[in-house]
Structures are given as C-alpha cells and as structure tokens.
Amino acid sequence: DGGITQSPKYLFRKEGQNVTLSCEQNLNHDAMYWYRQDPGQGLRLIYYSQIVNDFQKGDIAEGYSVSREKKESFPLTVTSAQKNPTAFYLCASRRDRDEKLFFGSGTQLSVL
Amino acid sequence: AQTVTQSQPEMSVQEAETVTLSCTYDTSENNYYLFWYKQPPSRQMILVIRQEAYKQQNATENRFSVNFQKAAKSFSLKISDSQLGDTAMYFCAFMRADMRFGAGTRLTVKP
Numbered sequence: 001d002g003g004i005t006q007s008p009k010y011l012f013r014k015e016g017q018n019v020t021l022s023c024e025q026n027l028n029h030d031a032m033y034w035y036r037q038d039p040g041q042g043l044r045l046i047y048y049s050q051i052v053n054d055f056q057k058g059d060i061a062e063g064y065s066v067s068r069e070k071k072e073s074f075p076l077t078v079t080s081a082q083k084n085p086t087a088f089y090l091c092a093s094r095r096d097r098d099e100k101l102f103f104g105s106g107t108q109l110s111v112l
Numbered sequence: 113a114q115t116v117t118q119s120q121p122e123m124s125v126q127e128a129e130t131v132t133l134s135c136t137y138d139t140s141e142n143n144y145y146l147f148w149y150k151q152p153p154s155r156q157m158i159l160v161i162r163q164e165a166y167k168q169q170n171a172t173e174n175r176f177s178v179n180f181q182k183a184a185k186s187f188s189l190k191i192s193d194s195q196l197g198d199t200a201m202y203f204c205a206f207m208r209a210d211m212r213f214g215a216g217t218r219l220t221v222k223p
Contacts, residue, residue, distance in 0.1 A: 042214055045212065088155060090157065092157075101207075105155075106156075
C-alpha cells in the first residue's frame with residue numbers, strides 16, 4: 001500500500017544529543033514537509049522540499065536540519081541547538097500544487 | 113507569508129445539530145487552495161474538505177460544506193447532523209508552495 005511512514009513512533013533525546021526522525025514515502029510525491037505540533041496547538045512548518053537536493057526553511061527552522069538526497073526520503077535532525085524539542089512531529093507529502101497533503105502518523109519526541 | 117486565523121479555540125454542539133467553524137486568512141495571492149483537516153485523539157491528520165480559490169462554488173462533502181468568501185478572505189466549515197465521531201481538533205489550512213495551518217478549533221459533540 002502507498003503511504004508515508006514515520007519512525008520511530010516515540011523517541012527520547014538526552015541533553016546535548018542530536019536525534020533524527022525518519023520519513024519515507026512511496027507515493028512518488030515530489031514535495032515533502034515537516035511540521036511541529038505542541039500540545040493543543042496548530043502545526044508549524046519547520047522545513048519543506050519541493051524537489052530532490054533542494055529544501056526551504058519554514059517558520060521555525062532554527063535548531064533543525066534536513067536533507068533530501070532521495071525523492072522517497074526526507075529525514076529531520078533535531079540538533080542540540082533546539083532547546084525545547086519536546087513535541088509531536090508530522091511529516092507530509094504531496095504530488096502537485098493542487099493536491100492535498102498526505103500525512104504520516106507522527107513521531108512524539110521527548111527530552112529525558 | 114500567509115497567515116491563517118481560527119478565532120474559536122473551543123466549540124461544542126449537540127449530536128444531530130449543525131455547527132460552523134470560522135477561519136480567515138491573509139494573502140496577496142489570487143490562486144491558492146484552502147483545506148479543512150480533522151485531527152482526532154489518534155493525532156492522525158484527516159482531510160475533511162478542500163476548496164480551490166478560482167472556483168466560486170462552495171465545496172461539499174456529505175455532511176461537510178464550506179462558505180468561501182474570497183473577497184472577505186473567509187473560509188468557514190459547516191458540519192450538519194453532527195455525530196459523536198466528529199469530536200476532534202479541526203484545522204483550517206492555506207496552500208501555495210507550502211501549507212500553513214491555523215491554531216485549530218477543538219470541537220466536542222455531546223450526546
């Protein structure tokens with residue numbers, strides 16, 4: 001079945017540690033997105049990529065990094081510079097500008 | 113950047129009744145897309161309905177319909193015959209190259 005897979009479902013980070021959240025899609029979508037959601041809040045855009053080897057910062061990119069070496073994959077690294085990383089992270093993709101976003105099931109990141 | 117505003121943090125409705133969720137947005141673009149997404153307690157994002165800005169006709173999906181007022185930059189969602197399963201967070205979203213979301217409205221359907 002086609003879809004977006006995020007892993008792991010739960011992730012814990014120690015102080016000063018970088019962690020990477022995985023996002024893989026087999027929908028042949030060009031564009032991919034990362035959002036952060038804090039409890040009871042909306043989704044805020046971290047980074048997005050419209051094509052392989054290219055990506056743009058969203059509203060809250062500080063403390064995060066991404067890569068887009070393959071069309072299917074868009075991993076998000078939460079660096080130690082992100083001082084408040086505890087949140088729910090959602091990955092999404094879409095085919096064309098007029099298509100809806102397809103979402104993964106999310107990763108809950110917590111700080112130990 | 114485009115902004116999306118949902119002015120109702122929480123709403124409730126009795127089962128089988130109708131409720132309207134409000135959304136306004138700010139943009140200088142003429143061509144764009146608007147969406148309503150539902151997020152139940154599972155936190156999975158589910159598309160409810162979408163609207164192309166160039167279409168004057170309001171979108172409808174079964175019990176869900178929108179009132180799209182382009183000049184007023186307003187995009188409200190009407191849920192008819194509310195069901196218990198409609199209880200969720202509802203997010204309005206605006207799309208051009210990226211998609212921006214409002215802060216959400218928590219809807220509770222009461223039996």
